[in-house]
Amino acid sequence: MTNETDxxxxxxSTQPVIRSVAYTPNGGTDQAYEVIDAIRRGENxxxxxxxxxxxxxxxxxxxxxxxxYTETQAIHDISMKIPRGAVTALIGPSGCGKSTLLRSINRMxxxxxxxxxxxxxxxxxxxxxxxSVDVISLRKxxxxxxxxxxxxxxxxxxxxxxxxxxDGERRKEVLEEACEKxxxxxxxxxxxxxxxxxxxxxxSGGQQQRVCIAxxxxxxxxxxxxDEPCSALDPVATxxxxxxxxxxxxxxxxxxxxxxxxxxxxxxxxxxxMYLGRIVEYGPTATLFQTPALIxxxxxxxxxxx
Numbered sequence: 131m132t133n134e135t136d137x138x139x140x141x142x143s144t145q146p147v148i149r150s151v152a153y154t155p156n157g158g159t160d161q162a163y164e165v166i167d168a169i170r171r172g173e174n175x176x177x178x179x180x181x182x183x184x185x186x187x188x189x190x191x192x193x194x195x196x197x198x199y200t201e202t203q204a205i206h207d208i209s210m211k212i213p214r215g216a217v218t219a220l221i222g223p224s225g226c227g228k229s230t231l232l233r234s235i236n237r238m239x240x241x242x243x244x245x246x247x248x249x250x251x252x253x254x255x256x257x258x259x260x261x262s263v264d265v266i267s268l269r270k271x272x273x274x275x276x277x278x279x280x281x282x283x284x285x286x287x288x289x290x291x292x293x294x295x296x297d298g299e300r301r302k303e304v305l306e307e308a309c310e311k312x313x314x315x316x317x318x319x320x321x322x323x324x325x326x327x328x329x330x331x332x333x334s335g336g337q338q339q340r341v342c343i344a345x346x347x348x349x350x351x352x353x354x355x356x357d358e359p360c361s362a363l364d365p366v367a368t369x370x371x372x373x374x375x376x377x378x379x380x381x382x383x384x385x386x387x388x389x390x391x392x393x394x395x396x397x398x399x400x401x402x403x404m405y406l407g408r409i410v411e412y413g414p415t416a417t418l419f420q421t422p423a424l425i426x427x428x429x430x431x432x433x434x435x436x
Contacts, residue, residue: 166426166435169406174207178423180413183400186213189353189383190235195249197234199242204230206407207249212353217375217384219394219415221431222404228387229357231404235385236272236355237265254352270297273346273354273382278362279338281330286322289330289341293349308348315381316344317374336367340374347382354378356386360393372397391431395419403427 168175188211197205205227212218220228230239237258239245251258258268270293281289288295290312291305299305309326313319318340322333330341339359346354356375360368375384375397388394394401395415402412403426411418411427422428429435 162425165410165424166405169408169410174408177210177409178411178413179210179409180411180417180423182414182417183211183213183412186211186216186400188212189214189254190385191252191255192231193250193252195231195234195251196247197230197239198244198246200244204407205234208407208409210402210409210412212383212385213400214383215379216399217379217386217397218400218402219398220385220387220402220404221389221391221394222410223430224389225406226404227407228404230407232355232357232385232387235353236269236274238274240265270349271352273343273349273351275339275342275346275354275356275359277358279335279342281333281338281341283329283331285327286330286333286341287326290344290348292345297349309344312344312348313341315347315378316340317370317377318344334367336363336370339363339367339371343371343374343378347378351382353383353385356384358387358389361389368393391419391433395431403430 165175165178190212192208192210192212195205195208196203208231220231222228233239234247235251235253235258239247247259253268253271257263282292284292287305287309290309291299294305294308310319310323313322318337321337322341330338333341343354343359360371363371372393375386378384379397379399386394386398398415400413401415401418403410403418405426411422411424413423418427419431422431426435
């Protein structure tokens with residue numbers, strides 16, 4: 131993976147630009163699908179960013195970020211901030227770059243051959259693509275939960291405390307306390323407290339995902355990244371994960387990718403609508419789902435587009 135800095139991107143604002151579009155009562159704009167049509171033509175129209183986002187304190191700042199898979203550009207000139215202490219959802223059609231952007235934050239795309247990035251991402255004002263950054267140390271600052279539950283082939287206890295063990299923690303009392311605290315935070319302690327020495331692979335899919343969340347938060351990360359955490363779960367397990375997200379958002383900043391519009395509306399405070407690697411509209415979730423600035427956003431969240 132290479133990180134290139136082009137001279138055209140050196141003097142840019144750290145703040146996204148607000149593109150003003152008048153909202154009408156029927157959800158229309160002067161030019162229907164103006165933004166999406168421009169993106170389809172290969173242009174980079176300015177995103178519509180609501181003032182509440184600009185006013186929020188940020189934990190992650192993304193500035194003029196671009197990403198290519200060999201010759202194919204997947205992320206186009208994205209600038210956005212992720213508000214601290216809130217749940218932010220990334221929505222958009224399949225292939226729009228949601229997961230690619232999410233995985234760029236903990237540099238998981240480094241593992242993909244031919245990936246090249248340009249621009250910057252900062253975590254609590256620390257540039258994560260700086261040459262001096264230790265990627266392993268960076269990932270310890272970010273909890274990550276994937277689409278499919280991925281418990282390790284070991285006991286529930288060892289799954290949860292694994293991040294602490296690889297960081298050198300060996301004290302039994304510390305590990306036991308951390309395990310219980312994380313499992314309680316993940317709302318699964320009562321279900322597994324009597325079977326901690328049994329394999330995590332014997333749990334249901336929903337239980338496995340909550341154990342994975344417990345593992346992701348045991349080291350007290352600065353941000354929790356969730357890549358469609360409910361896509362492989364049934365409705366009952368999905369509801370439990372959504373309730374859990376609401377609970378842990380009181381302690382952690384959460385960035386979630388989801389294809390489920392209802393889920394985004396239920397669990398997030400802010401929502402960014404993406405299309406073909408660009409941010410289209412970004413603002414408070416209630417605003418995007420009830421009175422969005424763009425007709426494209428209204429049609430997408432209501433299922434009439436995408």
